[in-house]
Amino acid sequence: MTDPVIVVGAGPTGLMLACELGLNGAPVVVLDRRATADPHAPGQAVNAGVIALLEQRGLADELRASGLPLPGAHFSLLWLHPEQLAADRPEVGAGLLVPQPRLTEVLERRARELGVDIRRGHEVTELRQSPGHVTLKLRTSAGDSTLRGSYVVAADGAGSTVRRLAGIDLPGSGWTVSGIVGDVAADFSELAVHHLGAHYLPAGGVYSGAPAGPGVLRVITTVFGTTPPTPSGPVAAEELQGEVEHLTGQPLPAREVLWARRFTSHSGNAERYRSGRVFLAGDAAHSFYPLGGLRLSTCLQDAVNLGWKLAADLAGWAPPGLLDTYHAERRPEGERARLALDAQLALMHPAARTAGARSLFADLARFDDVNQYLVELVTGVDVRYRLGADGTSGSTAPDPELGGRVPGAAPLLHDGRGLLLIGEGGEGGGDGETGAYARTAAAWADRVGVAPSVDATGSVLLRPDGHVVWAEGSGSLETALKNWFGAPR
Secondary structure, rough: OOOOOOEEEOOOHHHHHHHEEEEOOOEEEEEOOOOOOOOOOOOOEEOHHHHHHHHHOOHHHHHHHOOOEEOEEOOOOEEEHHHHHHOOOOHHHHHHOOOOOHHHHHHHHHHHOOOOOEEEOEEEEEEEEEOOOOEEEEEEOOOOEEEEEEEEEOOOOOOOHHHHHHOOOOOEEEEEEEEEEEEEOOHHHHOOHHOOEEEEEEEEEEEEOOOEEEEEEEEEEEEEEOOOOOOEEEEOOOHHHHHHHHHHHOOOOEEEEHHHHHHHHEEEEEOOOEEOOOOHHHHHOEEEEOOOOOHHHHHHHHHHHHHHHHHHHHHOOOOOOOOHHHHHHHHHHHHHHHHHHHHHHOOOHHHHHHHHHHHHHHOOOOHHHHHHHHHHHOOOOOOOOOOOOOOEEEEEEEOOOOOOOOOOHHHHHOOOOOEEEEOOOOOHHHHHHHOOOOHHHHHHHHOOOEEEEEOOOOOEOOOOOOOOEEEOOOHHHHHHHHHHHHOOO
16 A cells, blocks of 8 residues: 655645645645644635635635635735736636635545545654655654654644754745734724724834624734744733734724734745655745735645645656656745745835835836736736746746646646646647547546637646646647656556
8 A cells, every 4th residue: 555645734735735635546644733723823815826726626616605805915015906907817806805714624624525634633753764655753642653654745834843854944034023913802893994904004013904703803913123022822912902002003992802822924945845755835845924915825836736746656657857846846936935025024124214115116016017017926826837848847948838827727627637728720629629639638538638728729738736838839749748747558
């Protein structure tokens, strides 16, 4: 029997990865040191990039049913205008205001449906790699135990134990930001204008207040230039109230502070995303300021990129070097997101010196091209991997037709396989599913589906994560199929 992939961490990243593995028939065990799911996870919204990933697996509608539309987008709380983008880019305005525990609930339910083994109350204490497998030593309430896996994926957060045990460093820029997150019971009609929404404030910090349930307000604060007494852990109601009043200038009319804790965020990106049979994903791979719109989408993009590749390896059809493309593709994206968040922080602190830069940046954002670039960046919909004319990863001279996504293709990717979209006419399109391209792809039918193009343009080949690895005119379809889906059956 094949050893399972062991995913350490049952947050959104770990559970999304587990869903990807389970969808492709790979055995997977998810471990989490907490005995129960964290009901106080700080996230309060998902951007369009997250929705796009969930759409590919048929999970977006369930999340929409419990969320509120989040049409806005910002860069360093300088508000942008996604509505000005062309009508063929509706995905950039599709964010949702939804608590992170709800997202975790949706992903965990789906993972269990797919047969994923989720074990809570299991803390990793040791890691040992051997040829062909990895062994973890675990601490549980019943005592110590061991678990052997084919691979281990660290999805256990910014302070990742697995990353430390694997000996992988997390270099960064030196930015360290602290704040408070919590829920308060409140009558929304009593709130001041600065107590709802996200605001950069003259006092030198950030305040965010958003509904987290009936009569419950999720509050997040960040005060720059101060050192908190402790970097993390519970805080008293008075400390939360004092920080809110310092930022907004008005006391928060909270009837009760339901919970509140301090968080500290560092800016860093792992030096490598793979060490032998250990991979890093999500906050274990990259850490940056959580209120800039990119943290969750970057985490889930890791999971969707890695999941099908690990499943292909376990199934025996992965082409040589497929697992190495994870680091080649995702580390640059982690660094890009980290630098984008560092840039947002640089426009906030210190307040007295950033006013001119913020004013200039706001003027620049009024230009359509700048607005579009920033909207696509902060909503996480602009990820394009560098693929050469042969469709392989890491090219220094990428083919502009490759590496991106095809709008409208998400409903055709629910089964987690690759997808050949055949355009009307064209060199090999023929009469759709019986044309030359479809006949070529038939040898990979267990790994690649075939469907008519969603926009009636040229034919393209998509990986299971939705990225284009071949386009009509960019080279040989058969070569691309072999590069990404291995030898034909």
